[in-house]
Amino acid sequence: xxxxxxxxxxxxxxxxxxxxxxxxxxxxxxxxxxxxxxxxxxxxxxxxxxxxxxxxxxxxxxxxxxxxxxxxxxxxxxxxxxxxxxxxxxxxxxxxxxxxxxxxxxxxxxxxxxxxxxxxxxxxxxxxxxxxxxxxxxxxxxxxxxxxxxxxxxxxxxxxxxxxxxxxxxxxxxxxxxxxxxxxxxxxxxxxxxxxxxxxxxxxxxxxxxxxxxxxxxxxxxxxxxxxxxxxxxxxxxxxxxxxxxxxxxxxxxxxxxxxxxxxxxxxxxxxxxxxxxxxxxxxxxxxxxxxxxxxxxxxxxxxxxxxxxxxxxxxxxxxxxxxxxxxxxxxxxxxxxxxxxxxxxxxxxxxxxxxxxxxxxxxxxxxxxxxxxxxxxxxxxxxxxxxxxxxxxxxxxxxxxxxxxxxxxxxxxxxxxxxxxxxxxxxxxxxxxxxxxxxxxxxxxxxxxxxxxxxxxxxxxxxxxxxxxxxxxxxxxxxxxxxxxxxxxxxxxxxxxxxxxxxxxxxxxxxxxxxxxxxxxxxxxxxxxxxxxxxxxxxxxxxxxxxxxxxxxxxxxxxxxxxxxxxxxxxxxxxxxxxxxxxxxxxxxxxxxxxxxxxxxxxxxxxxxxxxxxxxxxxxxxxxxxxxxxxxxxxxxxxxxxxxxxxxxxxxxxxxxxxxxxxxxxxxxxxxxxxxxxxxxxxxxxxxxxxxxxxxxxxxxxxxxxxxxxxxxxxxxxxxxxxxxxxxxxxxxxxxxxxxxxxxxxxxxxxxxxxxxxxxxxxxxxxxxxxxxxxxxxxxxxxxxxxxxxxxxxxxxxxxxxxxxx
Amino acid sequence: xxxxxxxxxxxxxxxxxxxxxxxxxxxxxxxxxxxxxxxxxxxxxxxxxxxxxxxxxxxxxxxxxxxxxxxxxxxxxxxxxxxxxxxxxxxxxxxxxxxxxx
Numbered sequence: 001x002x003x004x005x006x007x008x009x010x011x012x013x014x015x016x017x018x019x020x021x022x023x024x025x026x027x028x029x030x031x032x033x034x035x036x037x038x039x040x041x042x043x044x045x046x047x048x049x050x051x052x053x054x055x056x057x058x059x060x061x062x063x064x065x066x067x068x069x070x071x072x073x074x075x076x077x078x079x080x081x082x083x084x085x086x087x088x089x090x091x092x093x094x095x096x097x098x099x100x101x102x103x104x105x106x107x108x109x110x111x112x113x114x115x116x117x118x119x120x121x122x123x124x125x126x127x128x129x130x131x132x133x134x135x136x137x138x139x140x141x142x143x144x145x146x147x148x149x150x151x152x153x154x155x156x157x158x159x160x161x162x163x164x165x166x167x168x169x170x171x172x173x174x175x176x177x178x179x180x181x182x183x184x185x186x187x188x189x190x191x192x193x194x195x196x197x198x199x200x201x202x203x204x205x206x207x208x209x210x211x212x213x214x215x216x217x218x219x220x221x222x223x224x225x226x227x228x229x230x231x232x233x234x235x236x237x238x239x240x241x242x243x244x245x246x247x248x249x250x251x252x253x254x255x256x257x258x259x260x261x262x263x264x265x266x267x268x269x270x271x272x273x274x275x276x277x278x279x280x281x282x283x284x285x286x287x288x289x290x291x292x293x294x295x296x297x298x299x300x301x302x303x304x305x306x307x308x309x310x311x312x313x314x315x316x317x318x319x320x321x322x323x324x325x326x327x328x329x330x331x332x333x334x335x336x337x338x339x340x341x342x343x344x345x346x347x348x349x350x351x352x353x354x355x356x357x358x359x360x361x362x363x364x365x366x367x368x369x370x371x372x373x374x375x376x377x378x379x380x381x382x383x384x385x386x387x388x389x390x391x392x393x394x395x396x397x398x399x400x401x402x403x404x405x406x407x408x409x410x411x412x413x414x415x416x417x418x419x420x421x422x423x424x425x426x427x428x429x430x431x432x433x434x435x436x437x438x439x440x441x442x443x444x445x446x447x448x449x450x451x452x453x454x455x456x457x458x459x460x461x462x463x464x465x466x467x468x469x470x471x472x473x474x475x476x477x478x479x480x481x482x483x484x485x486x487x488x489x490x491x492x493x494x495x496x497x498x499x500x501x502x503x504x505x506x507x508x509x510x511x512x513x514x515x516x517x518x519x520x521x522x523x524x525x526x527x528x529x530x531x532x533x534x535x536x537x538x539x540x541x542x543x544x545x546x547x548x549x550x551x552x553x554x555x556x557x558x559x560x561x562x563x564x565x566x567x568x569x570x571x572x573x574x575x576x577x578x579x580x581x582x583x584x585x586x587x588x589x590x591x592x593x594x595x596x597x598x599x600x601x602x603x604x605x606x607x608x609x610x611x612x613x614x615x616x617x618x619x620x621x622x623x624x625x626x627x628x629x630x631x632x633x634x635x636x637x638x639x640x641x642x643x644x645x646x647x648x649x650x651x652x653x654x655x656x657x658x659x660x661x662x663x664x665x666x667x668x669x670x671x672x673x674x675x676x677x678x679x680x681x682x683x684x685x686x687x688x689x690x691x692x693x694x695x696x697x698x699x700x701x702x703x704x705x706x707x708x709x710x711x712x713x714x715x716x717x718x719x720x721x722x723x724x725x726x727x728x729x730x731x732x733x734x735x736x737x738x739x740x741x742x743x744x745x746x747x748x749x750x751x752x753x754x755x756x757x758x759x760x761x762x763x764x765x766x767x768x769x770x771x772x773x774x775x776x777x778x779x780x781x782x783x784x785x786x787x788x789x790x791x792x793x794x795x796x797x798x799x800x801x802x803x804x805x806x807x
Numbered sequence: 808x809x810x811x812x813x814x815x816x817x818x819x820x821x822x823x824x825x826x827x828x829x830x831x832x833x834x835x836x837x838x839x840x841x842x843x844x845x846x847x848x849x850x851x852x853x854x855x856x857x858x859x860x861x862x863x864x865x866x867x868x869x870x871x872x873x874x875x876x877x878x879x880x881x882x883x884x885x886x887x888x889x890x891x892x893x894x895x896x897x898x899x900x901x902x903x904x905x906x907x908x909x
Contacts, residue, residue: 452888524823524841527863527870527877550823554861554872562872566858614861800819800826805837807812807830807909 003031004103006305007092009082009249011036013045014278014294015108016064021302023072025521029306033075033100035082035092040132041066044442046291046474048135052163056439058132063442085253087271104273104305107250107261111243111279111289116151120213125221126237129160138238142167145235149173149224151210153180157240161202164238172203172232174210174224176241184331188347189354189370196327196352205232213237245280245287260287265312267301277301283315290318291444291474303493310519311493319380330376330471333366333383334358341365344397355397362390375399377467391759423469424462427454431469438473446470489528491520496746500536509537509545525551532747535634535670539742542784549798555632557801559791560617563610568617570609571631572624572792573667576641576660576679577605583626590623602631604638604676615804621792628792630668634748636675639663640688644681644698653698655681658727662696665731666738668788669781672745672754675738676711690718693741693751694734699723703730707737707763708755716752719760722768736767736777743780811899811906818903820845825860825869830909835896836860837905838869838880845905846880847898853878853891 006022008015011034019032040062047061069076077094084093091101113128115121125145127137141148142164150161153175165171173180179190194204209227213234216222225231245260256262256270260282267275267283277297279289288294293316303311319332337343337358346355351371357379358366363386367379378399382389389396417423419432437443437452449466450457456466487493494502499518508514511533515525525533530551537545549557560568574583587607591599598610606629612620621628631637641659645651659679669675678687679696689695691711695718697704702725709718722733740763745754755763767774789796814828820839827850828835834850836859846867850860857873867880877886883893897908 522866524865526865527875530863530865550821550864553863558861562858562861564855564857564873566856566861800821805815805819805826805828807814807828807835807907 004029005101006030006032006104006106007100007102008032008034008106008108009092010108010110010278010280011038011042011076011078012108012110012278013042013063013291014110014298015106016042017295018106018108018277018298018301018305019072019074021299022305025302025306025308027072030104031075032073033077033102034069035077035080035094035100037079037081038131038133039079041069041076041078043132045131047439048129048132049159049163051132052135052138052160053166054163060439082249083252085249085255085274087253087255087274090273102273104275106301106305107255107269107274107276107280108278109246109249109280112246113239114242114244115239116210116241118210118212120215120221121239123213123215123221124219125235126213126239129156129238129240130243138164138236139167141236142169146170147172147233148236148238149232149234150238150240151224152238152240152242153177153204153206154183154240154242155181156243157238158197160238160240162197162200164236165201169236170203171201172205172234173197174205174208174226176207176209178207180204180206184368185329185370186335186356186368189329189331189356189368192349192352192354192370193327193329243279243289245282247280250276250280258282258285265300265314266304266309267297267313268304275301275305283313286315288316288318292316293318295444308519308521317380317384319376328373329368329370330373331366331368332376332380333364335366335368337366344393346397357397359389359393362388362393364389364396373471374464374468376471377464388759391761423465424453424455424457427457429453429455434466434469435473438470443470444474488532489526491515491522491525491529492518494518496532496536499533500540503536503540507541509541511537511546511548511551531634535672535747538670539784543787549801556634558614558617559628559632560612560614561632565611566614567611568614569631570612570617570620570624571602571604571606571629572626573629573638573663574606574626575663576639576656578656578660579606586624586626590620593623594620596620602638603640604631605640606631606638615802618794618797618799618802621797622794624792626792627667627790634671634673636663636666636669636671636677638676640676640678640692642680642682642686644679648681650684651681651698652700653681653703655679655687655696655698658696658698658703658730659687661727662731662734666735666781666785668790669738669742669785671738671742672747673750675741675751677734691715692718694718694737696730696734701725703727705730705733705737708752708760710750710752712750719755721760721764732774732778733767735781736774737763739777739781739784740766742784743777809897809908812909813904814907815905816903817843817845817900817905820905823864825862825864827858827860828907830907832909834858834860835907836869837898837907838864840864840867840880845898845900847896847907848878848880848883849894849896851893852876853885853893854889859893 042064044061044063050056081095082092083095091099093099113130127134148164148169148171150157150173153173161171161173179187180194211225211227213221214223221237223231224234247257247261250261251257261276261280262282263269263276269276278294297313300311300313335358341358341360344357353371356368364382417431420430422430434453434455443449456463488496534548534551538547554562560570594616596609600608602608639659639662641656644655676692677694678689678692680687680689681698689697691709695706695709704723705721706718707721710716741751741754820826822841826837836848836850838846850858852859852871854876857871859869861872862869868877870877876889878893883895885891899906
């Protein structure tokens, strides 16, 4: 088949990212041609500030060198401006007369700096601040001249001013508005910002309107004159008053533009053969200038260019960070507020800290922070989630760590860390490695950093810290976790919830069927989505959906825990931690017979046989004659108990028996993640019920049930759910809670993560208050568990899994 | 001297699954894709020696069970951003029989 022709006009970050996404999906669909007006391949425009201030060089900020275009068979025309689109014949014309035909056209023409229409704007030494050319002009001027004036006290203007000051110039920032960065900061935080920039040597003239620029005999700018008649000398004037979508080409071709090329949610313009992405675009009346939303657009556009046709761009909430060394500020959402909003403010002028949160109907809608921005991404996430913050409102301002659920998150400021300091304990990644990867590999998102450095890729508790490092390295470019929805994995654009809904509503019964129905982009998924899908299927359709062993992690396929040397560990069930001499004798005999090197008492009150060869597993299980303890599964693990009222002089309830009953009742229950339970016979709580997914504590008058505890990486204390009288009620409440978790939590979320997402009130409503719903949930759990088989029983073993072939 | 050795039938390897073969050169993993192709790699992840045969097969790659590295089945190379090679073993399927060149 003859390939279609795709032409991209503009060679910047949004456009090239679109091509990268397209190549991932459909590498062979198009012959791609790129026209770039600049003489450089795609470079990291965000990093122009460090180049200006001398912290980096141009070669450091190239993202895709010319080899990249060659490798992917992309024809690249540099220094070639496209001047005309002939939509009728589908041909583009370049300045030099060259032409090229297209089947699809992608406009990524970016933006141009706004140049004030004042006398003197064309003098030498008057520049915008947008590309390498402008940056070079500023660097040259800084070598020859002394006095610089930057018009515009926004993000770009301040970065330019800071860069010029770092190169030794005497810089004055002129701003029309009464305070700096009025679109990102309120008056208080702007005043603090101004003070610290003044301390760095910058000068400010606020509320000043420029009237004209005066030149000298050589035609170079020599001074700036304001409306009020005041004049200031200037050898260099940088206009950083804003950017304007570059729509000249699109408009000349008659494509509908309104402060940008107007696109729909698929990034298509009014001409269906023409798409547009990046700063040149107007989407639902919004133009974006930050990289994260633009990359999101690129991803959506690529999806449609690849003819998959399922992605939608629905706009982005953006946040801002200033990329000036030593200045820490953050803002997001609607931070000015209005009559319907309320503010929570902390203002410590001497300490240099200012925080303002704007709430509407108990939801966070905006945030501004200066001096201490470590919780920026946390607030930003809440703004996007739109979840009620009523419960945590009184501590909200003090940040995530104050809530006690932060773990390692945000405890130290990224900026204050040295390069050798460890960021990710799980994978042993230090700050220097992360920063180096961000700069050298051109990373922009948390996902990128995870993929390249593994930082925060395991337990995720350092996610906040990694985001801070990203933010402090990329500055204004970084918006935490671009996009509003978290897709299941790279194989689909759907969220966990969307996939589960389809499985339920369309009665999908196998992984193949699900992937086909939902247009999975890979032929058989990946190691992330397959286990999740398998669980979602058997959870939604117990006894009907096909359980696919090949989509389970090895531990659940071999019914034992894989160890670092490839051997396995075997943990038989000892209900409630109670064993017998006969069981202990059998365990000892098995350990001898199969030369099992290590026998260990586990934290879950049972015995672990470590170092068993895979081929010996079926025989070991047969000789043990005990059921599987499921110590290897995303399933119920164990119910830890204390001796309770049977023996203990303090015990008020028979916790051992209740623990045994619970373990028997919920045995073989698959779940989104492991589930641990404990039952204590008195409030002394020797079974440590406060750090279990379900913790039951006996009191004189009955049982208290706690949920969402966790003793892992981040210690989480379980929250009180309900107090009940009888053992049957414990069973029903605990079972209903677990079923709710099974049905609604995302795969690999522990109960604590699930509760954090939906809120404890929601759980109480569904499990405690709504008795009918509780009974229905419990019933569904009982139905799912009915007839569940012991995977260690001889008749349930698949011998092929354990047999070894020889040559 | 290297010879083709019959080690299994195709049916003995589940689709999207793997088997271990004990050989004089150590363990070899036999992997079968959804399309019925069979590949053989030394059963040692280039990362920390994890048994690749115990991993999850998807497309033409296997995910190591120990730390989640993805290894290409066709050449044994780790997929970006990881680097390393598990070493590939010549393998063919003829009339439903699987042979390794050892």
